[in-house]
Every structure is written in structure tokens, then in C-alpha cells.
Amino acid sequence: MPDTVLSIRDLRVYFNIRAGTVRAVDGVDLDIAEGEKLGLVGESGSGKTTTALAIMRMIKPPGEIADGTIQLDGRDLVGLSEPEMRAVRGNDVAMVPQAAMNALNPVRRIRNQMVDGLRDHGVNESRERMEERLTTLVAQVGLNSNVLNLFPHELSGGMKQRVTIAMAICHKPRLILADEPTSALDVVVQRQVMETLEEVRSEIGAAVILVGHDMGLMAQFADRIGVMYAGKLVELATVEQIFSNPRHPYTRLLISSLPDTAGKRRLQGIPGLPPSLLEVPPGCPFMPRCPEAMDLCGVDVPELLGETDKVSCHLHTEAATV
Amino acid sequence: MTATAETISATSTTNGASSSLLELRNVTQIFSSGPFWNREHNYAVNDVSFTLSDKPALITAVAGESGSGKTTLGRIMLGFQSPTLGQVLYQGDDVAGMNASGRKQYRRQVQAIFQDPFSVYNPFYKVDHIFTVAIARYKLASSRDEARHLIEEAISGVGLRPSETLGRYPHQLSGGQRQRVMVARSLLLKPQVIIADEPVSMVDASLRATILETLRTLNHELGIAILYITHDLTTAYQVADNIMIMYRGHVVEAGDVEHVINDPKHPYTRLLVQSIPMPDPNRRWADMRGINEPPFSDIGVEQTMCPFVNRCPDAIDNCIHEVPSSYALDQTRLAKCFLYEDAGVVSNQNITTYFNLRGSMHSSNGSDTK
Amino acid sequence: MMRDLGAEPTQSSAAIQAEAESSSGTSYSAFSQIGYYLLHERMLSIGLFMLIALLALWLIGGQIVDPKKADPISGPQTAGPQSKYWLGTDFNGRQILPLMIHGAPLTLRIGLYAGVFGLGIGILLGFLGGYMRGPVDAFIRIISDVFITIPSLAVLVVVASTIKESSGLSVNMMGFIVASLSWMWPTRVIRSQVLSMRESNYVEVARLNGMGDLEIIFRELMPNLFPFLAASFVGAMASGILAAVGLEALGLGPQHEPTLGMTIYWSLYYGAVISNWWWWYGPPILLVAWIFISLYLIAAGLDKWANPRLRQSL
Secondary structure (H helix, E strand, O other), X not given: OOOEEEEXXXXXXXXXXXXXXXXXXXXXXXXXXXXXXXXXXXXXXXXXXXXXXXXXXXXXXOEEEEEEEEEEOOEEOOOOOHXXXXXXXXXXXXXXXXXXXXXXXXXXXXXXXXXXXXXXXXXXXXXXXXXXXXXXXXXXXXXXXXXXXXXXXXXXXXXXXXXXXXXXHOOOOOEEEEEOOOOOOOHHHHHHHHHHHHHHHHHHOOEEEEEEOOHHHHHHHOOEEEEEEOOEEEEEEEHHHHHHOOOOHHHHHHHHOOOOOOOOOOOOOOOOXXXXXXXXXXXXXXXXXXXXXXXXXXXXXXXXXOOOOEEOOHHXXXXXXX | OXXXXXXXXXXXXXXXXXXXXXXXXEEEEEEEEOOHHHOEEXXXXXXXXXXXXEXXXXXXXXXXXXXXXXXXXXXXXHOOOOOOEEEEEXXXXXXXXXXXXXXXXXXXXXXXXXXXXXXXXXXXXXXXXXXXXXXXXXXXXXXXXXXXXXXXXXXXXXOOOHHHHOOOOHHHOOXXXXXXXXXXXXXXHOOOEEEEEOOOOOOOHHHHHHHHHHHHHHHHHHOOEEEEEEOOHHHHHHHOOEEXXXXXXXXXXXXXHHHHHHOOOOHHHHHHHHHOOOOOOOOOOOOOOOOOOOOOOOOOOXXXXXXXXXXXXXXXXXXXXXXXXXXXXXXXXXXXXXXXXXXOEOOOOOHHHXXXXXXXXXXXXXXXXX | OOOOHHHHHHHHHHHHHHHHHHHHOOOOOHHHHHHHHHHHOHHHHHHXXXXXXXXXXXXXXXXXXOHHHHOOOOOOOOOOOOOOOOOOEOOOOOEHHHHHHHHHHHHHHHHHHHHHHHHHHHHHHHHHHHHHOHHHHHHHXXXXXXXXXXXXHXXXXXXXXXXXXXXXXXXXXXXXXXXXXXXXXXXXXXXXXXXXXXXXXXXXXXXXXXXXXXXXXXXXXXXXXXXXHHHHHHHXXXXXXXXXXXXXXXXXXXXXXXXXXXXXXXXXXOOOOOOOXXXXXXXXXXXXXXXXXXXXXXXXXXXXXXXXXXXOOO
């Protein structure tokens, strides 16, 4: 059994706004093993991005980490001071952002931006050593060292995303958070970027949390998938399990709604809308949309139960506890 | 109700035979940029001809990466952009030379669904605005009550509750709701043609299926011809009858969607299909060799070459000397690639000639029996 | 565009928040929103209050105080504040309080001309350029950019002194002189807004709904521009008053009208500062400052309203 890199317990992220408290993340437990690739899926507002931001401690007011612990190699990030956290970001946990074009400064050459990134984390070497380092980094993500001389607008979307990957891996982090890193890219480039991410990940042995809503991408990339709904983790299982035998009704509907190319069929969406995170109703948050809801679901919130494959659904509570 | 009657009477004049609603004839769109001494010409759409007709009304997908010209193609068909070369014909008349009443008819009958479900709403008005203006302009109702009834009918038709939707500002609805309201607008207008540009790419997965299914209903039951512009081949496969694959302004492959996606011929289409992230962990991406990242710019690929030459694993000498013609592989397929030179150059440049018309035979029946 | 890695999450958390708010389903009418905004936007409400107080002074004071008291020799020469003459009198025996009540609205009127004229031209040229684009837009942009670079006070000094030589100035003429150079900023602001707005999909939906160009401008674009228009109106007004007071203090104003700037000019002319007649030059300076502060607060408040990036999360 490999070591656990990240261990999240009862994470709660609340946004205090005029109308009340939005429970964006509402009690998430999650363990990530060394070198593991975890996919975090859910629709917008399900709390997947907020969970990733909480790990980076980048929740901005009016949001706050209301409760819980986030242990990275046994060290609780929630209790760290901002200067301590700054050292963790980039060094131990790195982020590949969603929109590469917004993450890069449009008026500075790639070289200068990468040098800044290295210097910020205390790397201060001679020009030649630094240049050597940069060349190796961009080569690792499959780019020619020419790109160092270019401005972001001279790069294609895929190349920009590769640059952000190079920046993310430059300190060999233990954990990489990738928030929909390819949602702005075309399928071919998406595939190339994901393959690059996988290559560099296995080289440095980092764990990855891939946040997104594209189940196809998850199937291609992840070892394990966590399905989020209304701020809670409703199912957490291996990718094979999720696709071949989804246990939570939400996961099941999500997978059956995916279009494929193996014969035309009637497409079935999930009826209804996700609940407001402002006034959380009692019971299971998925109950109003669930085709298999029972009386119990309206009063009791199911817990996330199970050994390796976990699910939080009353259909499975007895099976799991027995 | 009056609108339906009007549409049917308009279409039934050409009883039986397939009639052209909207046709592109050798359309080329060139965008020029840069200073006059170093002008760069970008061919967003390069000599494309095809037709959307009403008997049978089909769903035609246009797929390609960003910058392939698929969105420009849609904007040309909507009349938001006049092509540099070629003609756009609505019911046989050139849109450029239309009189006011013809133009109004064209505006009324060729409608759109956009990608971004937020920016289509004027933040100043409630969502009702997009319905009330259309009803007033096109005189779809004779009284307020009738208008209200039409709107509520359309909203219910896309699976939303009118009481929870109307009277709200766009920011008070979720992205999925906003996009469905936009589809409801098409349902109310019952146009002859809908140009849907990436209608589900900004919508959550759980709602995509619902919206696509509504599009299919619009086509099957109301006989509306739909151009479905997308970068997602799986939804194109599920929704469309035929597909055109675009690359840098060229239609590189076209035909029956079933054949094109399950047996791609053009090297670019193959690459696209291989890159689809299948929602199945047992069908992972195969090894991709010989495919190059797109270069820094188009420098190197001239107008006189095959547009895909710099990335193509099967490129031959000929590819850098001339642009391949479209070759007819069979009844329902054409490809713009020298690999298929033996098949012979297409006899008719109009891509629609190679479409499979079987797909929605029942749709014409549907509108007849109404 | 110039955001760095660290700034990225702000947007996402704001999006979550917006999503959460929208799904809560509460709906506020436009009026209650304005009311809420006024209540929470202290700058705007204080500015409006100050302006209303000034108008009240004019309306109520004008009823109570006889305007004749602002004429010369209606009181003793340079008398300090006392029970009969609350704010004293000037060198020519004019009573300062009636002078202020009579003069402040004149100054505001000049500002109003600048605001109306500047905004009017700004709307016309801004919409023309932004909506039509092409050569029309290029021409309008070049003209307004060229005018912006010309130091306006220098031009105004030349124009005002020429007119003054030939025929003498009235308050209205003063207003028009100042207004003639108040349209460039509104033009630029409105043009850039229209330019970005016309690209939005809702303009295309309006076209698909059969709307014509004029209708799109008035029904789709104009309402969204309202906060911008109000802010440019106030801005043009403030810069108009600034220019007018500046010219008047140099003696290039209407000689026979007691505008605030002219009162300052006369007080300087008769050496009020050296003679320590503070009740003479003090009130007009305070009133000018009052007007500026109120207009500034209104403009800043409206700007926040118009510019979502400055808007505090409500």
C-alpha cells in the first residue's frame, strides 16, 4: 500500500454572502495515495473547483475554510500561516490552471515568466544553470527551447498549456492540481496535452487531482474518480468500477447521459436542477432528482461508506454496513 | 398556431421534391489583417457549397477545431457576415440582392442558438424580452393573452415551468435553464432553419442530453433543418444525419455521420476520431505517432498546398504542390485528400449531393400529416 | 487580461457565489435594487444629498432673500458678518449671502450646459462610431483624440478673451464656450462601450428578432449604458464648471453677472485677501469646493455602479 500524500477530513468551505451561507463544500473526506491520479467530477457549483482551491488555500473572501483538515504528508495546511503556505504552493502542491492564456502575463516573454517562478521559490543560480534548467523543463513538456523567447500570444493554446505544466512541475511537487486544464482546447490538442501531463507526472512521481466535468477525459486519465454533488462526495471508486458498475443513482444517470459513437440512441438527461447550496434541505441532496428515492432519503443524509469503493446512498447503506 | 400554418403553407408550395431553403454556392471568406504593405489573408472558409433543404429536413453537423471556419460558416448563413466570394441563397434568391420583404422573411425563417447562454440575454431585460420582441416583430399573436400562451407553451415544450422561468432576469437562471429558454425561443418561432453553434459546450453534462434531444425533436417533429456546429464528435454522431469535417476553411471530409465517424477516411478525420476521449476506461487513447503539434503559425502551409500537409502522417509529394480536389469515395462520402484520387473528382461541388437523405424521411411525413 | 496565477481563483469563487445567488431564486425589482444601491453606496448618496442641499438653498433662499440685495450699494462697503448682513458685504456694497444664492445657480447652469452638450454630442458621435465602425468610426476617433490633446484652458482663454473684447459675455455664452470642449471624453467612453457591446450575442438575437439598427441602439444598448451616460454627464459637468471658474477667476467671465468665479475674481481684484475680507472670498470658494465634492462623489458612485469590477459584492 503506497503512502498517503493528501488526506482531507471533513472539509467545509462556506461562502458568507448577503443572502446567507453558501455551503460550497460540505464535509468532504478524501485520501490520495502517492502517484495516484484522482478525477474529481461534478456539475458547476458541485464544489469540485472549490475543493481544489481549498487545498491550495486560495479561497478568497467571502469564502472561508469553515472546518476540517487538509494534511499534506502529515502536515495540516489549514493551520499554516500565509508565508508558510506560500512556500508550500508551487513547491509541494502546484496548480495547472484552466485558462492558460489568463495565467500567463501577455507582455513578458516565457523565459522571464519562468525565471520569476523559479526565483520566487528561492532558486537563485547562474544564468547558464538557469538556462539549462529552463531548456530541460520545456523539453520535458515536449516544447522546443525557442518558445522561451516568445510572448504568450505567439503560442497556440496547447503550447501555452504546456508552458503552465512546465511551470507547475519545476519544483517537483508532490501533488498537482489540474482544474479543467484542457477545456479550452480542441480534442487533438487536448489529447496531446493530457499525454504530456501524464508523462511528466510519472517522471516526477507526483499525484494528480484532475478537476473537470468531462467523463470521457476522466476515463482516459484517472485511476480513481470522485463524484461530487451539491458540495458532497457521493461516490468514490476506481475508474473501472465507476464506469462498469456505478452505484450512486447520480453517477449512473451521469454515465448513461454521455453520448458515444457506438450506435444512435435516445439521449437521456438528468431531470431537475441541482439544489440551492443556500438552504440545504434535510436528507440526501440528490433526492429531488433521484429516480430511486425512498422515504428514508428525505430525512437522513447518507454517509460515504465502503472500503475501497465508497458510495453515499441509502440503497447501499445496509450492504455497506453488513 | 398561425406561425405553424404559415410555415407549412410556405413549404408545401414545392410539394414532394426536395426544395432548397438555404444554399451556399462557392462561398469563400477571407479575413485580412496587418498593415497594407504586409497584409495577411486568412481563408476562414474556402470554396464551400452546400444546401440545407426542407424535404427531408436534416440535421447537418459541422465539426472542426477552433479556427477551422465552422463558426464563420454559421455566421455567413445567418447573414451576419457577407462572404468575400460566392453567394448565399435563401429559397433560391441571393440574400445580398434581396428586397426588404424578402429579407424580413429570411430573418424570420433562419434562426440561431448560440454557444454562450449568458451573453444572448440583454442583462437589462427579463428573459421574456427575447420572446415578446419576436412576437411583436413577426406578428405571431394578435393579443397579449395569445402571446402569453405561445410563450408558456414554448417554455413548457423544453421541459421548464413557465412560472419559474418567466418574469426573471437572466442572471437568476442557471446556465442550463438559460440555454433551454433559448431553445424555447426557436420552438416558438418554428423557423425553417436553425443554426446551432456549439449549443451545449457551455452547459453541464447532465443537461446536454436534454437540450440535444430537444433539437432532435425540433427536426423530427417540426421539420426544421438544423446546422449543428460543434467540436465534439460524439454529440455530432448522436444528433446529426450527416457531417462535414472542416480544417482551415476547407471541408476535408463529408458524408453520412455513421460512416464518417466509424470509418474515417481523411487523415485529419482519423486523427480527430482517435482523439475522442471515450467515456470507457477500457478504450483508452491508442498511441499517437507521427502527428505533429500545429506549428507556430500558418507560415509554411501556403494556399497552394493541402492545408493539412504539415501535420499529416500520410503526406505525399503531391500534397505540397497543389490543393487536393474533393474525391467521391461512394454515394455518401467525399474526402479532400490525394489518397483517394482514384475515386475520381466529385461531379457536383455541392456537398449535399453526398449526404444520406434516409435519416429523416419520417420528418417530412411528420410535417405532412400535421 | 493581465491576471496572474494568484488572481484566477477570485473569479471562480465569485462564479460560485453568483451561481449560488441565482439559484436561491430571490428576485429583486429594478427599483428596490436602486434603493438598495443608494443605501449601500455612501459616496453616491452623500454626493446627491450635497447637490440637493445646494439646490434647496437656491430654491428656498431665492424665495426669502430679495435678489435686489445682491446689487451694488444695497449695503455698506466691506462690512463683516453681522445680524443684518449675515455674510457681510463686498467693496461695492453687495450683500454676500444674496450674492451667493443668486450666483451659485449661475455657475451650476454653466456646468449643466457643458453636461448636456457634452453628453449629447458624446452620445451622437459615440454611437455613430461604435455602431457603424469603419471609416466613420476612424474619423470620429481621430477628431476626438486630437481635441483631447489640445490644452483646453488655453483655447478657452483665447476664445473667451476674443468674445469679451468684441461684445461682452453673458452667462449663456460662457456656458457654450465651456461646453464646446466638453464632448471628447463622453464620446470616447460611449464609443468604446458601444464597440464592445455590439459584439455581444444579444445584439445578434435582437437582429434575429427583426429589430433594426436604430431600435437596437435605443432599446438594447442605451439602457445598459445608462450608468455610463449618467457618469459621463456628471463628469462633463464638473470639468465644465472647473473650466468656467478658472476662466472667470482670470477675469475672462461675464462681467455683469455674479457667478462664483466672478465673485472670486472681484475679491482678488479689490485685494480682499490682503485686506483680510475673508467673508468675501471665503463663501464662493467654499461653494465651488462644495459643488466639486458633490459632483465627484456622484461620479465616483455612478462609476462603481457602471463598472462591475469596482462594484463591491453586495
